Amino acid sequence: xxGSTPGWPTVLADGxxxxxxxxxxxxxxxxxxxxxxxAWLAPWEAAPPGPWQELNSTRAYLYVYRDMRRxxxxxxxxxxxxCLRGNDGRDELVGHLNLGNIVRRAFSSAYAGYWxxxxxxGRGVIPTALAxxxxxxxxxxxxxxxxxxxxxxxxxxxxxxxxxxxREEAYHQRYMHIDGNWRDHLGYALTNxxxxxxxGLLARWRRxxx
Ligand SMILES: CC(C)(COP(=O)(O)OP(=O)(O)OC[C@H]1O[C@@H](n2cnc3c(N)ncnc32)[C@H](O)[C@@H]1OP(=O)(O)O)[C@@H](O)C(=O)NCCC(=O)NCCS
Numbered sequence: 358x359x360g361s362t363p364g365w366p367t368v369l370a371d372g373x374x375x376x377x378x379x380x381x382x383x384x385x386x387x388x389x390x391x392x393x394x395x396a397w398l399a400p401w402e403a404a405p406p407g408p409w410q411e412l413n414s415t416r417a418y419l420y421v422y423r424d425m426r427r428x429x430x431x432x433x434x435x436x437x438x439x440c441l442r443g444n445d446g447r448d449e450l451v452g453h454l455n456l457g458n459i460v461r462r463a464f465s466s467a468y469a470g471y472w473x474x475x476x477x478x479g480r481g482v483i484p485t486a487l488a489x490x491x492x493x494x495x496x497x498x499x500x501x502x503x504x505x506x507x508x509x510x511x512x513x514x515x516x517x518x519x520x521x522x523x524r525e526e527a528y529h530q531r532y533m534h535i536d537g538n539w540r541d542h543l544g545y546a547l548t549n550x551x552x553x554x555x556x557g558l559l560a561r562w563r564r565x566x567x
Contacts, residue, residue, distance in 0.1 A: 362429060362430075362431075362432040362433075362434075362435065362459070362498075363497060363498055363499045364435070364493055364494070364496070364497035364498035364499065365378075365429055365432075365435050365498070366378045366429070367435075367493060367497070369437070369489040369490065369493055370442075370489070371485050371488075371489055371559060372485070373441050373442045373443075374439070374440075374441065374442075374482055374485040374486055374489070375439075375440040375441070375442055375448050376437035376438070376439055376440075376454060376486055376489055376490060377437065377438055377440065377448075378429070378436070378437070378438070379422055379425055379426070379436060379437075379438045380438075381419075381422060383418070383422070383438060383450055384415040384418040384419065384422070385415055386449070386450040387413075387415075387418050387421075387438075387450060388413055388414055388415045388417075388418055390450060390451065390452075390474050391413035392409070392410055392413050392414075393474070393476075394472075394474060394475055395409045395410075395413075397475040398472055399536055400508075400511075400535070400536045401472070401508060401511055401514070401535065401536075402472070402535060402536075403533055403534060403535050404535075425455075428457070432459060432461070433457070433458070433459050434455055434456060434457040434458070434459055434467075435455070435456040435459070435467075435490070435493075435494070435498065436453070436455045436456075436457075437453070437454045437455065437486070437490065438450050438452075438453065439451055439452035439453055439454050439471070439473065439482065439483070439486045441477060441482065451473055451474045451476075451477050451482065452471065452472055452473035452474060452477075452482060452483065452486070453470075453471060453472050454469065454470070454471040454483070454486045454487060454490055455469070455470045455471070456468070456469055456490055456494055456498070456500075456503070457469075457470060459500070461499075461500075464501075464502075465499065465500050465501035465502065466500060466501060466502040466503070466504065467494060467500055467502075467503055467504070468503075468504050468505070468506065469487060469490065469491070469503050469504070469505045470505075471483050471486065471487060471514075471517075478513070481562075481566055483517050484517050484520055484521055484562055484566070485559070485562060487505075487517060487518075487521060487558075488521060488557075488558040488559040488561070488562040489559060491503050491521075491547065491552065491558045492552070492557045492558050492559050495549040495552055495553075500549070501548055501549050502546060502547070502548045502549070503546065503547050504544060504545065504546045505518050505523060505544075505545045505546070506529065506532060506533070506542040506543070506544050506545070507542060507543050507545065508535070508540050508541065508542055508543075509541060509542075509543055515543070518545045520562070520565055520566070521547075521558055521561065521562060521565075522547070522551070522555065522558075522561055523545035523546060523547050524545060524546055524547065524551075525543055525544070525545050526544055526545065526546055527543070527544030528541065528542075528543060528544070529541060529542045529543075529544055
């Protein structure tokens, strides 16, 4: 069934990196990767109060899945499971990338958020995923601008957007409640004209990572 969001649902891929909509059957894989990565993810994520293992249980996934599906169907977001395709052709769920808070008409903008399993960090999985998602957002998705907001201390995440050529354009004080406090964030953004001038973001990423 077609969703009400232009460009959604869709599957995007480059090499072994595959972005696809979540499935109900992702519960076990999602819960396992989230529970194994508590110390890696907690400093950077806005989370409701409660024990991590409960918030990331297979049971909790059903609520997360329902919310993601509802937001995607309502045109508010494009939530992708980030998978790595093995030599056997099977996809393993290793991360998440969401284009959220989609506002259309004169704004036509979204915020990108992401994480990857620490066990596959440093292999360019998220830069590839973000480049695929941004190219899709600016093409079939019909958006004009993508923003990413990052805590200044999060050097790996800042490297992701810097390698992709996002502009640092704002400093938001006490921007979001994360890991027990209101945290400042740096604002980065790209508009579709900048990306078109590069021949697409995936093309740019291939050039800089070659
Ligand atoms: C930020 C994050 C998504 C980057 O994903 P990735 O697929 O590893 O991205 P890259 O492979 O491009 O690596 C980015 C940077 O991480 C650092 N890095 C590399 N290998 C690493 C490893 N094994 N462990 C930790 N950091 C590593 C490097 O600084 C690298 O930058 P470089 O290319 O200039 O060397 C990932 O680190 C992550 O999930 N962190 C926790 C959650 C998070 O911060 N989410 C974003 C919130 S804004």
